[in-house]
Amino acid sequence: MALKESEAIVLRTYPLREADLLVTLFTRAEGKVRGVARSAKKSKRRFGGALEPLTYVRAHYEDRERQELARLDSFEVLESPLAAEMSxxxxxxxxxxxxxxxxxxxxxxxxxxxxxxxxxxxxxxxxxxxxxxxxxxxxxxxxxxxxxxxxxxxxxxxxxxxxxxxxxxxxxxxxxxxxxxxxxxxxxxxxxxxxxxxxxxxxxxxxxxxxxxxxxxxxxxxxxxxxxxxxxxxxxxxxxxxxxxxx
Ligand SMILES: [Zn+2]
Structure with a gap:
């Protein structure tokens, strides 16, 4: 299936198996989307710094046939809450x-x-x-x-x-x-x-x-x-x- 692209806000992440993460995203194009970021913990290139709650990203993802969870391909940070001091x-x-x-x-x-x-x-x-x-x-x-x-x-x-x-x-x-x-x-x-x-x-x-x-x-x-x-x-x-x- 085709790769989709949307502005999105990261809502939550949960560890899933070894290096994978289950991510809930609020996308502009489709509303709330849940998906799996494979090897997210290792792949700084694909998700680096983009997994904090309320990070505003451009998300690339695709739906998989007969699967509820999307495959999250990569996020590009548009604005990170970590840019300001975290209290x-x-x-x-x-x-x-x-x-x-x-x-x-x-x-x-x-x-x-x-x-x-x-x-x-x-x-x-x-x-x-x-x-x-x-x-x-x-x-x-x-x-x-x-x-x-x-x-x-x-x-x-x-x-x-x-x-x-x-x-x-x-x-x-x-x-x-x-x-x-x-x-x-x-x-x-x-x-x-x-x-x-x-x-x-x-x-x-x-x-x-x-x-x-x-x-x-x-x-x-x-x-x-x-x-x-x-x-x-x-x-x-x-x-x-x-x-x-x-x-
Ligand atoms: Zn009254």
Whole structure:
């Protein structure tokens, strides 16, 4: 079969037999593709430096008859996350973006909006400040997957929430007013709700240079993580790791 070529983002790699790797790629041309990189650990020429999560590559691969896994021929690095200094928070943040893409995207389904989102978040993840890009990515990803409820009204009574307090609960699909909130609900601050609205109107570059700490948008990220985990029916490994980062 013919060799294909596509821009792609490396999501994950798993060791497979001796020197081979199983690689999950998010390709622009075909969506998520899984394939085997034969002798990848030895072949610097074909895959050198291109196997870190969130490396942006030009991938060459081919499908094999009656085989689910593609044969990965070679990757050419277009942009590597290793070009900037790697800190632990940054490594976890890159892993988080990769995990969300891997868990939320179906195999072999083109999604150019998500591909463009991922590409726009990559440069923002060069810095040590990870919370703004993580929040931006989670928010847009939840929306592009069709999982984001209306944030300006109570999911129970339909009442408007702008100007009043809003709450969320791990088992409920949207925000609730103070009369409808359940026991053990968390509050979503007005500032996080207005930040979300701003993020839907503006490209990620317009938030660059804002000093974020972990506290910024923490309630929004908790709500988004709960929403995503409810839909995929499992815990996100990297969400727990992000939770443990101290600043
Ligand atoms: Zn209500």
């Amino acid at each position: 632990y928070p940054r490594a976890v943040a890159l892993g988080h973006v990769a995990e969300l893409l891997d868990e939320l995207l179906p195999d072999r389904e083109v999604n150019d909006a998500v591909f463009r989102l991922a590409l726009s978040v990559l440069p923002a993840l060069r810095d040590t400040d990870v919370w703004m890009p993580i929040t931006y990515f989670e928010l847009w990803m939840t929306r592009l997957m069709g999982y984001l409820p209306e944030l300006s009204e109570c999911i129970m009574c339909g009442g408007g929430l702008n100007g009043s307090r809003a709450y969320f609960h791990v088992l409920v699909d949207g925000l609730m007013c103070k009369d409808d909130k359940r026991l053990a609900s968390s509050e979503m601050s007005a500032s996080s709700r207005s930040m979300a609205a701003q993020m839907f109107r503006s490209p990620i570059e317009s938030f660059a240079g804002q000093a974020w700490t972990k506290a910024n948008g923490a309630d929004l990220r908790k709500f988004l993580t709960q929403t995503l985990q409810r839909h995929i029916e499992k815990k996100l490994v990297t969400a727990g790791m992000l939770e443990k980062i101290s600043s």
